[in-house]
Amino acid sequence: MGEGGFEQFVAARGQRLLRVAWLLTGDAHLAEDLLQTVLAKVWPKWPRIAEENPEAYVRRALVHTHASWWRRRWRGEVPHGEMPDRALPHDEYAGVDLEQALAAAVRALPVRQRAVVVLRYFEDLSVTETAQALGCSEGTVKSQAAKALRTLRGLLPAAVAVDGGECRD
Amino acid sequence: MSAVTEAEDELRVLLERAVPQLPAPAQRLERVRERMRRRRRRRTAAVGVSAVLAVAAVVAVPGLVRPHGGAAPAVVATGGPAPVRTTPVRGPEPTPTPRDGYRPDGMQGLVITPPAGWQLLEDPDTGSVFLSTQALVLPPNGCAHALDGFCTPLARVLKDGGSLVMFHLTYSKVQAQKLGDVAMPLEDEDVLRSCRTVNGTRQMGRTIVDQAPGSGNAVWAVACMAQPSTAQKEQVRLLVANADFG
Numbered sequence: 001m002g003e004g005g006f007e008q009f010v011a012a013r014g015q016r017l018l019r020v021a022w023l024l025t026g027d028a029h030l031a032e033d034l035l036q037t038v039l040a041k042v043w044p045k046w047p048r049i050a051e052e053n054p055e056a057y058v059r060r061a062l063v064h065t066h067a068s069w070w071r072r073r074w075r076g077e078v079p080h081g082e083m084p085d086r087a088l089p090h091d092e093y094a095g096v097d098l099e100q101a102l103a104a105a106v107r108a109l110p111v112r113q114r115a116v117v118v119l120r121y122f123e124d125l126s127v128t129e130t131a132q133a134l135g136c137s138e139g140t141v142k143s144q145a146a147k148a149l150r151t152l153r154g155l156l157p158a159a160v161a162v163d164g165g166e167c168r169d
Numbered sequence: 170m171s172a173v174t175e176a177e178d179e180l181r182v183l184l185e186r187a188v189p190q191l192p193a194p195a196q197r198l199e200r201v202r203e204r205m206r207r208r209r210r211r212r213t214a215a216v217g218v219s220a221v222l223a224v225a226a227v228v229a230v231p232g233l234v235r236p237h238g239g240a241a242p243a244v245v246a247t248g249g250p251a252p253v254r255t256t257p258v259r260g261p262e263p264t265p266t267p268r269d270g271y272r273p274d275g276m277q278g279l280v281i282t283p284p285a286g287w288q289l290l291e292d293p294d295t296g297s298v299f300l301s302t303q304a305l306v307l308p309p310n311g312c313a314h315a316l317d318g319f320c321t322p323l324a325r326v327l328k329d330g331g332s333l334v335m336f337h338l339t340y341s342k343v344q345a346q347k348l349g350d351v352a353m354p355l356e357d358e359d360v361l362r363s364c365r366t367v368n369g370t371r372q373m374g375r376t377i378v379d380q381a382p383g384s385g386n387a388v389w390a391v392a393c394m395a396q397p398s399t400a401q402k403e404q405v406r407l408l409v410a411n412a413d414f415g
Contacts, residue, residue, distance in 0.1 A: 007198060014197065019188045023316040028191050036197065040204035041359075068358050068374070121177060122184045135354040149176055156183070 006046045010039065013055055020059060023118045024066045026103040034069070038062050059123060060133045063115045106157040113148035120145055196342050221381045256270050270415065273298040276338050277379065277386045280415035284404055290322055294336035300408065302331045316363040319391055326368040327395035332405050333367065336412060355390075364393035364403065371397055381413040386414065 014035070021031035038061045042049060049057050106114055112134070119130040120141070127145075131138045194200070270280040279414060283300050283335035290305035291298050294313045297320060299305055304324035305415055312320030352353045355375040364372050371394040390412060392405045 010198060010201075014193055015190065018193070020193050022191060023184065023188055028189070031191065032197075036204055040208060043201060043205055064356055067356075089246075098183075098187045099189050102183070106191060117180070117184075122188065123179045124181065135356060145177075149180065150404050152180065152334045153176065 005050055006043055009050075009054055013020065013058075016063065017055075017058060019068075020118055020122065021062055022103075023106060024062060026107040034066055038111050041065070056133070057141060059119070063118065067111055067115065084090060101156060105152050108155060109148055109151055113144045113151070116141055116144040117148045117152070125165055170253055182188045186298070210219050218327040272415065273336075274322075276336065276388070277384075278410060279336060279338070279377070279388055281336065281412045282408065284408060292320070292322070295320070297335065298336045300336075301333045303327065303333075316366075317361040318389075319361055319393070320365045321363055321393065323367055326366075327393070327408060328368075329396040330398060330401055331368075332392060332394045332397065332401060333364075333369070334390065334405060339387050341387060355406060359389075360393070361391075364391075367393065368395045369393035369401070373402075373409060375409050377412055377414065383415070384414075389415075 004034040012116045018035050019029055025034055026033045034124070034159060037048065038058060042054075042058055042061060046054075061125060106117070109117065115134055120131055127138050127141050131141045135139070173258060195286055269281050271289075272278060272280055275287075275291070275374060276298060279298075281298070281300070287300050288305045289298065289300050290307065292307060292312050297312060299320070299322055305322050306324045307322050308320070312322060315321070318337070319335060323333060327333060351384050355373055358372045358374045360369055360372045373392045373394075375390045377388040377390060390409045392409055394401065394405060397405070
């Protein structure tokens with residue numbers, strides 16, 4: 001797969017990868033910046049990457065590049081003192097509020113838990129695959145996932161209700 | 170189905186619905202191409218700077234180059250009031266490095282195991298320890314304002330196969346409660362400009378966290394390597410991966 005292959009890959013998978021980047025950064029502009037940074041790194045290596053599993057490679061690169069940004073800036077993100085207003089059921093803007101609530105909740109997660117949430121629950125990787133992608137043990141993935149779930153359930157009760165689910169203890 | 174599994178499934182559904190379908194910007198590929206061009210230009214410029222630095226180190230500062238690769242004392246003396254130790258690790262002379270680990274001064278109990286024959290330089294002013302395969306010397310203006318936060322106190326730029334590792338102590342009382350989540354595994358990183366200017370071509374980094382409750386201490390470990398072989402990378406990887414608070 002040559003340069004054309006790379007373009008096809010971006011056309012086919014770019015949208016999904018951008019959503020992964022959004023979930024990591026919680027911001028549309030940062031997400032696009034992250035994705036373009038990673039694509040610029042990946043492109044020169046494309047002939048080699050394309051022979052293996054390019055999507056997994058790019059996904060891993062997204063997580064690691066984001067962690068690297070975060071580490072260098074040492075929590076340079078803008079803190080949000082308050083959660084956005086929550087939507088009432090059947091509110092026509094419920095989707096927007098849910099998105100904002102999720103972005104704020106994701107930003108509240110430590111970077112590693114965020115990566116676990118993205119890989120385990122958005123990309124639906126197994127515990128083993130997530131551990132491999134993050135370079136840590138399966139036990140760490142499980143504990144980080146449990147902590148992230150607790151945090152998100154604390155921050156998103158109304159959002160879950162909007163989504164049709166119920167809060168369970 | 171357990172409560173945890175149900176919660177996980179709920180989260181999957183929520184994420185799928187709530188993560189927005191963002192529009193792709195026009196000409197995304199063209200922007201990516203431009204980023205690639207900029208990366209290449211920066212690399213080319215860095216190679217030029219490295220060449221100039223190499224020539225400068227050899228020609229313009231003759232006192233810097235010594236037959237046995239030691240540091241130039243005059244330069245060290247201007248580095249600041251704090252004493253700076255440059256220690257050949259496990260060299261022919263006795264060194265303070267025990268075989269099972271070495272605790273540098275002022276690093277809050279960080280234990281490192283320097284490879285045989287490496288040089289070690291402590292800089293208490295910035296809470297940093299440097300290890301290298303080559304001679305180390307603190308720059309005249311110290312390391313407090315280093316480019317990218319990565320000081321590169323090398324007497325000469327890295328030769329092919331050469332390595333420089335920095336352990337830099339950070340303390341964050343505010344983050345003390347969350348430091349357990351700051352720990353990051355050792356991984357390849359983008360090569361910083363500071364690393365490229367000393368001829369570095371590969372970089373690895375890791376954040377080491379003191380797990381003692383309320384400690385708040387963390388160490389950023391960063392390794393800069395010039396055209397390393399697999400064995401050289403492994404040696405650096407072991408040095409960084411095995412460092413820990415004891």
